[in-house]
Amino acid sequence: MYFNPLQAIGLLLLGRAAVAFPAESASPSANILIQASNINITSAVFSGNGCPAGSLSTSKNSDGTGLAFGFDKMEAWIGPGYTLSEKTRNCAITLTLAVRSGYTFELVSTTYHARARLPAQVKGVISSQYAFNTANTASTTQSSPAGPLQGIYTQEEVIPKSARIASACGVEKMVLQISTRMTLTASSASASGGNIEGDPPLSLATQLLQLGWSACKK
Numbered sequence: 438m439y440f441n442p443l444q445a446i447g448l449l450l451l452g453r454a455a456v457a458f459p460a461e462s463a464s465p466s467a468n469i470l471i472q473a474s475n476i477n478i479t480s481a482v483f484s485g486n487g488c489p490a491g492s493l494s495t496s497k498n499s500d501g502t503g504l505a506f507g508f509d510k511m512e513a514w515i516g517p518g519y520t521l522s523e524k525t526r527n528c529a530i531t532l533t534l535a536v537r538s539g540y541t542f543e544l545v546s547t548t549y550h551a552r553a554r555l556p557a558q559v560k561g562v563i564s565s566q567y568a569f570n571t572a573n574t575a576s577t578t579q580s581s582p583a584g585p586l587q588g589i590y591t592q593e594e595v596i597p598k599s600a601r602i603a604s605a606c607g608v609e610k611m612v613l614q615i616s617t618r619m620t621l622t623a624s625s626a627s628a629s630g631g632n633i634e635g636d637p638p639l640s641l642a643t644q645l646l647q648l649g650w651s652a653c654k655k
């Protein structure tokens with residue numbers, strides 16, 4: 438079944454879909470048209486214990502200002518009997534992007550949507566690193582859902598302006614590496630979480646990457 442993360446967010450937020458891509462973004466140049474056709478995901482390759490084959494979907498939003506990643510298996514567990522790899526999940530995504538000529542985008546923020554069933558002694562860290570193949574600098578975002586927390590966790594993490602990376606001008610095929618990691622820690626060895634139905638203490642459902650567009654300088 439095709440899974441559309443943007444629809445899933447709509448379901449998660451029940452009518453608060455506007456939260457998914459907050460209006461705040463880099464101020465775009467006046468002379469460019471921000472639209473969906475400015476960017477296409479031409480391929481997405483992924484691996485990691487948080488995104489086994491078939492469990493990750495990618496999409497862009499309808500005006501080209503965001504990329505969305507939907508996770509089916511990014512689930513972390515904690516408590517007696519769980520291994521380190523069950524406490525820490527990761528997913529490395531290599532996106533190949535077609536970018537409209539004369540345009541550049543920077544990475545502005547990430548909004549994480551997760552389901553949390555965390556008792557008071559347990560906390561999570563969800564973090565991501567982003568890098569383009571054309572530069573050796575990276576940006577990061579990090580979010581820390583802490584127990585006690587039951588329900589939907591939605592948090593936008595803004596990349597400070599000075600730490601943002603941008604697609605290279607004059608390059609119409611960009612490769613963007615995104616590595617997302619989720620880990621649980623507990624202040625007591627017996628603390629667990631989750632629920633009686635067997636749902637995990639923390640599962641990441643979607644990650645929305647907000648893009649700020651501007652024109653390349655001639």
Ligand SMILES: *[C@@H]1O[C@H](CO)[C@@H](O)[C@H](O)[C@H]1NC(C)=O
Pocket residue numbers: 474475476477535536537538
């Ligand atoms: C993205 O795909 C659309 C539809 O196929 C196309 O019209 C548009 O030119 C593409 N954009 C880029 C930047 O390749």
